[in-house]
Each structure stands twice: as C-alpha cells, then as structure tokens.
Amino acid sequence: MPLTLHLTVNGEAHRVDLTDPRPTLLDVLRERIGLTGTKKGCDRGQCGACTVLLDGQRVNSCLVLAASADGAEVTTIEGLSADGALHPVQAAFIENDAFQCGFCTPGQVMSAVGLLAEGETGGDPERIREGMSGNLCRCAAYPGITAAVMDAFARMEAAEGERADDRARTEDRARQGEPA
Amino acid sequence: MTDMIEPVSPDTLANGSAHVRLGSNAGQPLTRADGRLKVTGRATFAADNRPDGMLYAVYVSATIARGRVTHLDVDAAKAHPGVVEVMTPANRPPLARDPDAKPHPFALKVDALQNDRVRYAGQPIALVIAETLEAAAEGAVLLAPAYAAEPARMDEATGEIFATEIAGFGNPALFEKGDVEAGLAAAARRVEARYTTPAQYHNAMEPHAIVAAWEGDRLILDMPTQAPALSTAEFASFFGIPPQNVLVRSPFIGGGFGSKAFATGPYLLAMLAARMVGRPVKMVHRRDQQFGPVGHRGATRQTLRLGAAADGRLTALDHTALSTTSSFDDFLEPAANASHNMYASPAMRMAHQGLRNDVGTPGAMRAPGEATGSAALECAMDEAAEACGMDPLAFRLANYAETDPQTGRPFSSKALRECYTAAAERFGWSGRPLAPRQMRDDEGRLVGWGMGSALFPCPMFEAEARATIHADGTGTVEISASEMGQGALTALAQIAADGLGIDGDRLDFRSGDSSLPNGGIAGGSGHTATAGSAIFTAGADAVRRLAEIAVADEASPLFGASNSGVEARGGRLHRVDDPSRSETYAAILSRAGLSSVTGEGKGARDPAAAESRAMFSHGAVFAEVTVDPDLAQIRVTRLVGAFAAGRIVNPRLATSQLTGGMIWGIGFALHEETVYDPRTGRPMNADFAGYHVPVNADVPSVEALLVEETDRHVNALGIKGVGEIGITGTVGAIANALWHATGVRVRDFPVKMETLLG
Amino acid sequence: MNLFDYVRPATLGEALGAAAHPGAAVLAGGTNLVDLMKAGVARPERIVDISRLPGLSEIETLEDGAIRIGALVGNAALARHPAVKAAAPAVAEAVLAGASAQLRNKASVGGNLLQATRCAYFGDPASACNRRVPGSGCDAKGGDRRGHAVLGWSDACSATNPSDLLVPLAALGAVVEIAGQDGTREVPVAEFHTLPGADGDAGGPQLRHGEIVTAVRLPADAARFAAASRYVKVRERTSFAFALVSAAAALDIEDGTIRAARLALGGVAARPWRAAEAEAALTGKAPDAAAFQAAAEAAMAQARPSAEDNAFKIALALRVAVRALTLAAKGTPERMPALPASVFAPTLSAPSPSAPSFQGTAR
Ligand SMILES: Cc1cc2nc3c(=O)[nH]c(=O)nc-3n(C[C@H](O)[C@H](O)[C@H](O)COP(=O)(O)OP(=O)(O)OC[C@H]3O[C@@H](n4cnc5c(N)ncnc54)[C@H](O)[C@@H]3O)c2cc1C
Ligand code: SF4
Ligand code: FES
Numbered sequence A: 001m002p003l004t005l006h007l008t009v010n011g012e013a014h015r016v017d018l019t020d021p022r023p024t025l026l027d028v029l030r031e032r033i034g035l036t037g038t039k040k041g042c043d044r045g046q047c048g049a050c051t052v053l054l055d056g057q058r059v060n061s062c063l064v065l066a067a068s069a070d071g072a073e074v075t076t077i078e079g080l081s082a083d084g085a086l087h088p089v090q091a092a093f094i095e096n097d098a099f100q101c102g103f104c105t106p107g108q109v110m111s112a113v114g115l116l117a118e119g120e121t122g123g124d125p126e127r128i129r130e131g132m133s134g135n136l137c138r139c140a141a142y143p144g145i146t147a148a149v150m151d152a153f154a155r156m157e158a159a160e161g162e163r164a165d166d167r168a169r170t171e172d173r174a175r176q177g178e179p180a
Numbered sequence B: 001m002t003d004m005i006e007p008v009s010p011d012t013l014a015n016g017s018a019h020v021r022l023g024s025n026a027g028q029p030l031t032r033a034d035g036r037l038k039v040t041g042r043a044t045f046a047a048d049n050r051p052d053g054m055l056y057a058v059y060v061s062a063t064i065a066r067g068r069v070t071h072l073d074v075d076a077a078k079a080h081p082g083v084v085e086v087m088t089p090a091n092r093p094p095l096a097r098d099p100d101a102k103p104h105p106f107a108l109k110v111d112a113l114q115n116d117r118v119r120y121a122g123q124p125i126a127l128v129i130a131e132t133l134e135a136a137a138e139g140a141v142l143l144a145p146a147y148a149a150e151p152a153r154m155d156e157a158t159g160e161i162f163a164t165e166i167a168g169f170g171n172p173a174l175f176e177k178g179d180v181e182a183g184l185a186a187a188a189r190r191v192e193a194r195y196t197t198p199a200q201y202h203n204a205m206e207p208h209a210i211v212a213a214w215e216g217d218r219l220i221l222d223m224p225t226q227a228p229a230l231s232t233a234e235f236a237s238f239f240g241i242p243p244q245n246v247l248v249r250s251p252f253i254g255g256g257f258g259s260k261a262f263a264t265g266p267y268l269l270a271m272l273a274a275r276m277v278g279r280p281v282k283m284v285h286r287r288d289q290q291f292g293p294v295g296h297r298g299a300t301r302q303t304l305r306l307g308a309a310a311d312g313r314l315t316a317l318d319h320t321a322l323s324t325t326s327s328f329d330d331f332l333e334p335a336a337n338a339s340h341n342m343y344a345s346p347a348m349r350m351a352h353q354g355l356r357n358d359v360g361t362p363g364a365m366r367a368p369g370e371a372t373g374s375a376a377l378e379c380a381m382d383e384a385a386e387a388c389g390m391d392p393l394a395f396r397l398a399n400y401a402e403t404d405p406q407t408g409r410p411f412s413s414k415a416l417r418e419c420y421t422a423a424a425e426r427f428g429w430s431g432r433p434l435a436p437r438q439m440r441d442d443e444g445r446l447v448g449w450g451m452g453s454a455l456f457p458c459p460m461f462e463a464e465a466r467a468t469i470h471a472d473g474t475g476t477v478e479i480s481a482s483e484m485g486q487g488a489l490t491a492l493a494q495i496a497a498d499g500l501g502i503d504g505d506r507l508d509f510r511s512g513d514s515s516l517p518n519g520g521i522a523g524g525s526g527h528t529a530t531a532g533s534a535i536f537t538a539g540a541d542a543v544r545r546l547a548e549i550a551v552a553d554e555a556s557p558l559f560g561a562s563n564s565g566v567e568a569r570g571g572r573l574h575r576v577d578d579p580s581r582s583e584t585y586a587a588i589l590s591r592a593g594l595s596s597v598t599g600e601g602k603g604a605r606d607p608a609a610a611e612s613r614a615m616f617s618h619g620a621v622f623a624e625v626t627v628d629p630d631l632a633q634i635r636v637t638r639l640v641g642a643f644a645a646g647r648i649v650n651p652r653l654a655t656s657q658l659t660g661g662m663i664w665g666i667g668f669a670l671h672e673e674t675v676y677d678p679r680t681g682r683p684m685n686a687d688f689a690g691y692h693v694p695v696n697a698d699v700p701s702v703e704a705l706l707v708e709e710t711d712r713h714v715n716a717l718g719i720k721g722v723g724e725i726g727i728t729g730t731v732g733a734i735a736n737a738l739w740h741a742t743g744v745r746v747r748d749f750p751v752k753m754e755t756l757l758g
Numbered sequence C: 001m002n003l004f005d006y007v008r009p010a011t012l013g014e015a016l017g018a019a020a021h022p023g024a025a026v027l028a029g030g031t032n033l034v035d036l037m038k039a040g041v042a043r044p045e046r047i048v049d050i051s052r053l054p055g056l057s058e059i060e061t062l063e064d065g066a067i068r069i070g071a072l073v074g075n076a077a078l079a080r081h082p083a084v085k086a087a088a089p090a091v092a093e094a095v096l097a098g099a100s101a102q103l104r105n106k107a108s109v110g111g112n113l114l115q116a117t118r119c120a121y122f123g124d125p126a127s128a129c130n131r132r133v134p135g136s137g138c139d140a141k142g143g144d145r146r147g148h149a150v151l152g153w154s155d156a157c158s159a160t161n162p163s164d165l166l167v168p169l170a171a172l173g174a175v176v177e178i179a180g181q182d183g184t185r186e187v188p189v190a191e192f193h194t195l196p197g198a199d200g201d202a203g204g205p206q207l208r209h210g211e212i213v214t215a216v217r218l219p220a221d222a223a224r225f226a227a228a229s230r231y232v233k234v235r236e237r238t239s240f241a242f243a244l245v246s247a248a249a250a251l252d253i254e255d256g257t258i259r260a261a262r263l264a265l266g267g268v269a270a271r272p273w274r275a276a277e278a279e280a281a282l283t284g285k286a287p288d289a290a291a292f293q294a295a296a297e298a299a300m301a302q303a304r305p306s307a308e309d310n311a312f313k314i315a316l317a318l319r320v321a322v323r324a325l326t327l328a329a330k331g332t333p334e335r336m337p338a339l340p341a342s343v344f345a346p347t348l349s350a351p352s353p354s355a356p357s358f359q360g361t362a363r
C-alpha cells in the first residue's frame, strides 16, 4: 500500500513517497530524507538516541509510525542551531564535556531542549536527572549531561531575564514617546 | 570536578627530541575538537552513510543454542516485495580464509555461514538483502528457520570444564610464587569466599554497523573500528586481496569498549552481500544482535583465599577463576590475573580453568580480567580487613606493594598512596565506623561506605604517524587513530601540535581512515600512549629536518647552532643559547624553496624499559551507598576516585573517561546481567529494557581526581592510560559499601534485592 | 514487520467499522503496538490509526464530580492536568514514575490500559506462549520467572501487567468506557484484565475484537482521598524501569480514624491487584503501623510464588504496601517529588521505625 506523507522538518516542507506504511519516523528521517543526525540506538523506545521534537514535544521517533505523523512538524538536531550559532544546550554540552563518543548526543540534546521547554525541573539537578533518564549514555557522560542542562537552564533564564528587561525598556521608551 | 582541571606547565622531554616541548598544547583542558560536530549531529557514524544504489541487509539470528538449521523458507523471503537476495550456507560466496581458522593467536573464529551448524543462540544463519530496511527485516522473519536442536549447555553442570595454559590474550593462566598452603596455614586470620560475575555485553550505544561496497577488487568499508589500519589485513585475508585494496573509513565510533576491535561474522556477510549483488550494502545490527557474535565479558566464578598475620599483612593470596567461553573458541576472561600486581604477599597463586557453554565467544570488554577480577579481589580484601578488625584503607596500606608482587620489579611510577590520601580526604573517609549498619541518613535509610583499589596495566602497541610542516607554517599530522569517545581527535592533536611546535589552531589533524599511517588499536588503554608517541616523534622528526636546513643556512639567524641547540615553539625555531634569535618555519622553508618537510615516527614500548619495570596506572575509589532498609532498593549516592596515570594530556577528557569507567562500575555492581534461557540459550533480556545499564538518575554524584605522577620509563611522553581503570576498584567499593550499610556480604553480581531482603 | 494497510478514520463510527475487520489493530501512541510489531509479536493486517479521532483527547469533570479522561489523552498530559493532580495525585505520581518523558509524551491512556505484558517469552515469537497464541504452552515455565506473578496466576500463565497508571486507577475504582459497533459498555479497571485460568487460558483484556476504549472515568469519590494518597514503585534502577512491585494507597482519615481506604498493588499479578480485604481491614482503624501491617498481610494472604526464585516478591510486596500506606497517612506532598514514587525521593522514605527491616546475615 503506497502512500505519500507531508512532513515539515526543521521548518522545511518534505513530501515523502513510501512504497508501504511500515517505516518509522526515524527511518524516514534517516534513510529517506537523509537527516542522519538523529540516531538509532535500540529501535525500541529504550534508549532515547532517536529523540526529536514532534509538534514541539520530545518523543522517541523509532516508535512513531511515520504515516501517523503525516502533516506534523518535526525538529531534529540539524534544525536546532540557526546560521551556525549553537543553541544554549549545545554550547553547554561542549563546555561541560557532556558526551564522549557522541552517539547518544543528538538525542540527549533534543531531550534536554524538550525538558527545558516543559519547564518542570528548574535548575534542580535531581529533577533534571530524572527528566533525562530516558536517554541512555553508555559512555556514561551523565555528570556532564546534568551539569550541561543546569547550565543551559541558567543561561536561558538569564537571556529571558534580559529580554524581559529589554521589553520593559522598550515599553518605558514608548511611554515616554521615544522611538523604540 | 572543574577545580581539578589545571593546565599542566610546559616541560621539555627528558629523553630524546629535546628541541620540541610537550606541554603548550598537551596538558590543557581543551574542550573536544569534535564537540561542534557531535552536538549538531554532523559527526558521521557508519550507519549514516547512504551511497547511491545502496541496499539494506538484515541477518537472521539463530534461536537455538546448539544443533543444525534444517530449513529456511528462502522462497517466502524472496517473494516479499523489495527482497533482492537471500544468502544462506547454500549460496554463500566462497571466502579465501576459513572462518574457523586461527592464523594468529588473537584471531577469533567467526560465524560466516560456513555450514548449517548452530553453536549459540544469536549466531547468524542467513542474510536477507532488500531495497528497503523494512523489506529486509520482514524477509528475515519469513525465512522461518527450522532446526534439529541438541540440548543446550548453559551452566557448569552441563558444560565441559577444561584446563588451560592461556587466559585472556596470551597471558599465562597460572602464576605461582611461594607456598600458598603454608601461608594460609600460618595465617592468624583467613578468608575464603566465592564470587560470581555474569555474562555482560558491551552494548555501545552505536550498534555494529557497516556499509560495504566493492569497486572491482577494492573493498570500501564504512564501519566503526578500534583498529582501522590493522583491520584491513584481516578483512583482506578473507577475500584474498592485498590489504591495500581495503579502505576502512571510521571517523567516529559510537563507543566500542572492546567490541569493535575484531572482524565479526556479520561484517563479513555484509561484505559478501555487497559482492553478491554488485551494489553497496548497509547492515546495522538490531540491539538484540549486540548480544551474540560481537563478543562479551564472559561469566566467571572466582574463589579467593586470603591469609593474614595478626598485624594485617597478607601471608597468602590465592585467586582462582572458572571462566566461561564458547564451545568452539578459547578466550577466557583472565579474572585471577587481576591479583598479580596489587598487593604484596609472600605466597601467591593465580589460576584459571575454562568452562565451555553454548554462548558466543567472549572477548575483551572494558578492563577484561581486571574488572571481574578486581571486583572479587577488592571484596575479599574487605572481608579480610573485617576479619583482622582493621579499617579497609589501613588494611590495604599494610599490604601496599612497593615493588611488583608478580615480577619483583620496581614500578615505573606508582602514586597509589597519594591516590588513597586524595580520595579518602575528598570523600571524608576518616571517622568511618568499622562495624556495619551504623550509619543512617536523615530519612532513616541505611548508609554505608566502602573502598577499593584500582589498577590497570599500561601496555603499548605499535603505531606509525606522519607529520608535515608546510610552507605557510601550518602543520599536518596523519594517523589512522580511532575516535571513540576517549577523545583521540582532541588529545592526539594536542600531542601533535606540541610535536610540531605549533599552536593547535595551525594544525590539520587527519585521522580515522585506514589509508593513513597505521595508528594501531584503540584498546587496552594504550592508544594515547602508543599513537601519541608515534605522533610526537613524527613531529619531532619533521622539526629536526627543518632545523637541519636552518642551522646550515647562512642567511638564517639560527645558522651555526647545532641541531639540538634549537627549540621549536609557536611555529618558530629558537636558539637555545639565545632565544631572541629565532625564525618562523615559513621563512626557513621559503628560503630553502621547499613547500614542506615531512617527518615520520613510530610508537612502541622500549624493550629495555619493559624488561626492567612494572608499569601500571593506579587509583583508589570510595563509594557511598544508600539503601532503603525495608525495600532493599540501592542507590550509589557518592563515588570519589583518585587516579595516578602518568602525564594527563587533557584533564577534562581524562576526567570524563574516568568517571565514565566508574559509572560502568555502578552498572557492573548493581545492574548488568545477561539472563539466558537454560533450554534455548537465548538471552531473554537482550534489549535495554531488560539488560539494565545505569541511567542518569542512578548517578547523583561521581568525582574523579587526577593525582600528579611523573613517569620516566613508561614511554618518552610519560603517558599511561585512563580508559579502563575507572571500572576497577569501583565494583568492589560499591559492594563493600553495601556490606557496611547492611551487614550483608554480596558475592554475586549484580546485587539483587532478594540478597538483601534475606 | 509485515505489510499492512494503514487507515486513519475521521470519526469514532468509522473507526469502529474499520477496527471490526479481522486482523485489524488500533493504533494510538504506538509506543507499545509499534514495538510489538517490530518484535514480530503483533502482525496486524490493518492498522486503524485512531490517534486523531476527535473527542477522545479531553479531560472533563462531569456533573457528579467524576473525572472523565479520554482514551487518547497523553500520559504526560494526564499527569499535568490540574483536575487530576487535585483529585487523584497518586495517578499523576504513578504516571510520572513510568517509562520516560519521551514515551509519556506519546503514550495514551487507552494504550497504557491495553499495553501487553513484559514477560520476555511473550515478547519472543520463538517461544511458546499461551497469552500470545492461546493453548500453545508457556515457555516461561522452566525459564526466567523471577519477576513473575505471586497472585492470581495459573499454570497457563504467570505474567504480570506492567502498567503503573492502572494501579492507582484500580485502587480508586476507575471504570473503562468501551464503544463497539453494537453500543457502549463499562468495565472496572481492576477487572479489565482477566486472570489466567485453566487449560492454556492466559486471560487478557476484556475487549472484544473491534471495540475501542473511549475513556477512563475516575469516580467522584476518588477526591475524598486526595489529601492522603501515594504511589510507591520498587524497580531495579532508579528510573526508566518497570515495576518489580508497586503499590497505590489512598486514605480518608478523619479525627485519627481511617474512614475509608484504597489499596492496589502492581507487578504482582496479571492485573493491577485491588486489595479489598486490606481496605476492609483498615476501615475504622487508627492509621498506625500495626493497622498497615495487618492490612498488607491481608492483601498478600493468598500469595504464592510462581517460580523457585520469586518468593521474595511476596515479602517485598507486603513491605511496599506498608510503605505506601504509611506515606499516604503522612499526607500527599505539596509538590511532586523529584523522583516520583521512588524510595529515594526525600518525601517518600522515612520508613516507620517499627517497620520490618532486613537482617544482615552474612552467607
Ligand atoms: C522502554 C519502555 C518503557 C516503558 N516503561 C513503562 C513503565 O515503567 N510503566 C508503564 O506503565 N508503562 C511503561 N511503558 C509502556 C508505555 O506506557 C505504553 O507503551 C504506552 O502506555 C502505550 O500507549 P500507546 O498510546 O502508545 O499505545 P499503542 O502502542 O498505540 O497501543 C497499545 C495497545 O493498546 C491498543 N489500544 C490503544 N488505544 C486503544 C483504544 N483507545 N481502544 C482500544 N485499543 C487501544 C492497541 O491496539 C495496542 O494493542 C514503557 C514502554 C517502553 C517502550
Ligand atoms: S507467563 Fe504468560 S505471557 Fe509469559 S510465556 Fe507464559 S503464557 Fe506467555
Ligand atoms: S532508538 Fe529510539 S529509543 Fe532507542
């Protein structure tokens, strides 16, 4: 049963023609679209290497039937940093040596981005450890991963704070009739 | 941890190559050179390759432990849409080398469809090639193998026990010194205990993967390998082609831990498949296929007998191991050998026996022998300390080996005392109550502290490298080293930059494919030392050639200096007697009308040093465990290790290697175990939901301290190794902490709740 | 994975029609079904993707105070929902103690209810399994059954139900709403999975082929326990592991007396094990260690090991039940613990001094 899917991946529209509905989202990304940054560590939802954002939420792409994701928006590791500037999570991973071989890393990074968006851990290391436990790392870079997520959280908070300050200043100026 | 990342001050090498200095790049805690690639998904692993016209292959795993395959429904598989070809023993193209031959002692027999025999569950018995991965996978199901099964031999009762002269990679299986029985008889305190460790599988996050393509009789392979250049000869021998006809590209390895060092049956099948269909073929193992033909840590049963005098000094140390191997090959986990070099004892005996079971052949897995053996040894030492009424650390210090207990040789360096002190202090060991069950946290949970000593040899293999200085003053260093997370691309490049006397950002470090000079094998914790030595000497050789030109050139400010009277630094040669007289590499080369100079180097152990010294990295690990007193759930709440491993090329990366190894110790102690069905030999937990490895929440606090150590014998660079030592010591430390928390001596790994529930 | 047809019906009616087709399987989040298809355990001829059916993704509070949870509500969304957190905090805690964040984002309530056992022999098509192929035998016997059931098992099957969510749902008397082509019906969560019987009957979910679960309904009286309810999960690593044993406890305590109690155990049987005897034993008692111990003993009175090496689960389950009751009596924590349902969560430990404690017996 051939079928055609439409996916928006990293902001770009893709049409994918399949000869049958078996491929998972992971295999469509890797083997059809050619976005191989997302990794396959177990293919069974047990390791997190294949983590992507599906309509904004972190999921294991190896257990998503691609057909069921037709029309969805997907963000992969390739879509995280625009114009070569690293996402704060990516930068924090490098600085905290949050990986060794790097195979689990795309999944870890996407999971961390998802976790920060969920906004339930704050900078609490124990909550971060729990929230990142769906991502195995056989190199066992866990201390670095936890430190990196805490670090990224702090940076994003600070940046958010600055943005809020900027907004406040802009509003102030607006009130005083100055051009923004 | 960060406060331990201190740049090491530059120094000049003690021996040889005096005109280049190690230390302006090496020793710095640089972040990873490949960090950006890895966090953006642009680091290319083998399975990421998709050459034009590529097909997918999936191999079929045997589901019985022993017997014959009597039928495969090839027609059904071929009838499935997209299936291109099915390979079985009936049509498998010939190989130039018998997969069951052992042309050299390290060769392992592999399963490449040589016949219809099944020797273990998980063995490849057929291969399906298809246009899509999905079709290949379904084709594999449709083959629906039928078997004539023979009874499985999965334990000591059914397997054959055999005597052996060799354990591990060519090590003698027996070592005896003094009279063990007399030592035991004379002891004031004796301990005898039996420990078991299960089969463990490496389970790197990257499954074994290969993309194989033939161009005429040239074989192009994208695959992760811990020995890119070495493996070409191995693969070539199976196809009767010269090694230079094989190109192995392995820029990134998603973890190896010993499993990606050798040719495997499935790899050969993928190469055969590509030849059969005349198209590139990609084959990636499923996770369950990582539990079979790619080696594992063989199960052990170990018995330790220790005798100690009233003052705690050992009178005898007896360590015997029964190591499980396959029915058809001989690799034995050299567990007892872990007792050779750790503690001083007048009488020692370390011996091995083999047990044949219907499992895949085991092999090297992160700290082979040392991990299993030190787990048992450190537990037994703890039991002996208890028997002597001594603090475990004091007991170990009483048995500190000033010279190597096995050979009597002096150590090339040994800062183990400093490790004990540093780790004990950081951990807060002093004041630990001797008796168990004395400590609780403020929620009433039991808390225990334990420790263990860590040790790992510092082997060197053989490696070659090439270094070039270009007319623009930049450098290139080439070596087929392996980046598998240990940080080769970073640390080796740091050494390379120092070897060439240039800044790291002026260096082009080329690695990861077999056409480059042979970088040896990334294993045995000897890669940085071996490849690093080759790289450094290659750089020094290039600088020497450059210096020769300069000192002979009247127009050079260096004219007249002797070759060793110059020093390379920051892309310039300086006169040693007058550092203000210097010249850039570019100026020297341009005046000489040369576009580059190239040097070559080799890395290997100095045989004289090997004869005269015992060479080991050492460490001490302290563990705190917290145990729920009613429900017996365990958490390793704190691990502190201190390690002395000679020169540390990159403290940031070394620390990660060490903490990673220590976390493997958590997995060994508490989680990892393969559960085989006794009737079919199938690993029933062959996935990450069943075969547990630690998750992030299992690791609240792990610290590795680097203890300074200068070693003038191990190699010219003074580099030892940090890849494997972290797991040694840690397993015992955790088990000992568990006893301290609960009063229960755990002797079977991994620790199970029911052991504590009583 | 075999070839199959994929259909994505637009309405529940269409879905019921499509699902009636022999060989059809319903797909929600896919985290279990796709997994089973990869293992070759499920080989459906037709996938009926219900994941976008309208009207099944809502959580609503009904007039009588009951909470109706649509079958397609995501596990993570369920745990985050204010009404659920307020009325049934143990449900939120149980969900958050299960699987991983990624899986919880995709997994649905209906899928969680219907997820298959994790018995390794069930998951291995080369093994005989009455649950997979009725009457084919049970290869778990004589194999690894360390984690298997200690309650309600039979010679035909000793597998356990792996769900965390179902344990508090069963304790609180939740009801499954089912739609079929012939109309709708309801089954209590605690009875939804039948226990194994004789002659190769492994039991299984009470869902006829073609039926679709539309919702799970928490009764209004669940809320009376909101101030004192907990979920405790014992597993073999700190996170991302199925329960070896778990318990959900909920108490309604007034003036130092238990007015009503709810207790269910996970990991011990083919379904979440509602312990009615224990609940009865607690009613009218003071919430103290003796009462909890007696209740837990009542809950486990019928337990017997299904294998040589799983008797420990009986002792363990008893203690987990005591712990869950003890902690429930201390009150629902204001904020979800960092490690939900874990004995290492600060608010979850504090074993009562009189609780049994294992003895250090050197072997
Ligand atoms: C690695 C891993 C770890 C896990 N750990 C845990 C854990 O610790 N605790 C835990 O509780 N769970 C755990 N799970 C299981 C997980 O919770 C389930 O996979 C999930 O809840 C299933 O939901 P789904 O929507 O994805 O179901 P699907 O996969 O879509 O469906 C599962 C089954 O339910 C049927 N089905 C689904 N919806 C309906 C419906 N509305 N009507 C009729 N039939 C329906 C399907 O046909 C299928 O048979 C784990 C899963 C994985 C992969
Ligand atoms: S215990 Fe049940 S699920 Fe497991 S193999 Fe036996 S019948 Fe199947
Ligand atoms: S590859 Fe998807 S979770 Fe492992």
Ligand code: FES
Residues within 6 Å of the ligand: A098, A099, A100, A101, A102, A103, A104, A105, A136, A137, A138, A139, A140, A141, B205, B254, B255, B485
């Ligand atoms: S970095 Fe190697 S698996 Fe995580």
